[in-house]
Amino acid sequence: MKIALIAHDKKKDLIIEFSKLHEAYLKTHQLYATGTTGKKIMEHTNLSVNLKKSGPLGGDQEIGSMIANGKIDMVIFFRDPLTAQPHEPDVSALLRLCDVYNIPLATNPKAAELFLGELKSK
Structure with missing residues (x-):
């Protein structure tokens, strides 16, 4: 499975902790991330992103x-809903594309836990 990992600045520590917690499972998938998020995940885990x-x-x-283009199967995007983002139109477009192409999108840790739990059970 191809999984995208994204986090706004105030949620970077949260996605790092999530990645550490699920490192063994995430290691079995192809991971993609936006630059800073991916670098931080790789600095704190043994994951290849x-x-x-x-x-x-x-x-x-x-x-x-x-x-x-059908190259992502799931998106985990820990968003900061309380801080205005300078690239909000890009964020909205990404969320819209998840809906258009029926891509599972977790925007918080509880939703991401549910998605991974479901995948692990298969």
Whole structure:
């Protein structure tokens, strides 16, 4: 499975902890991430992550393009709903593409836990 990992700045520590907790399972999948998120995950785990650009520099759009071209199977995007993002149109477009292409999208740790739990049970 090809999984995209994305997190806004205030959620980076959360996605790192999530990645550590699920490292053994995530290691069995192809991982993609926006630049800063992916670098931080790799610094704190032994996971290999294919890096795209940082979100504000086009990384969200790169992941969106992968979704549109059938190259992503699931997105875990820990969003910060309380902070305005300078690249909000890109974020909205990414979320919309998940809906258009029927890609599972977890925007918080509880949803991501449910998705991974379901995958692990198969």
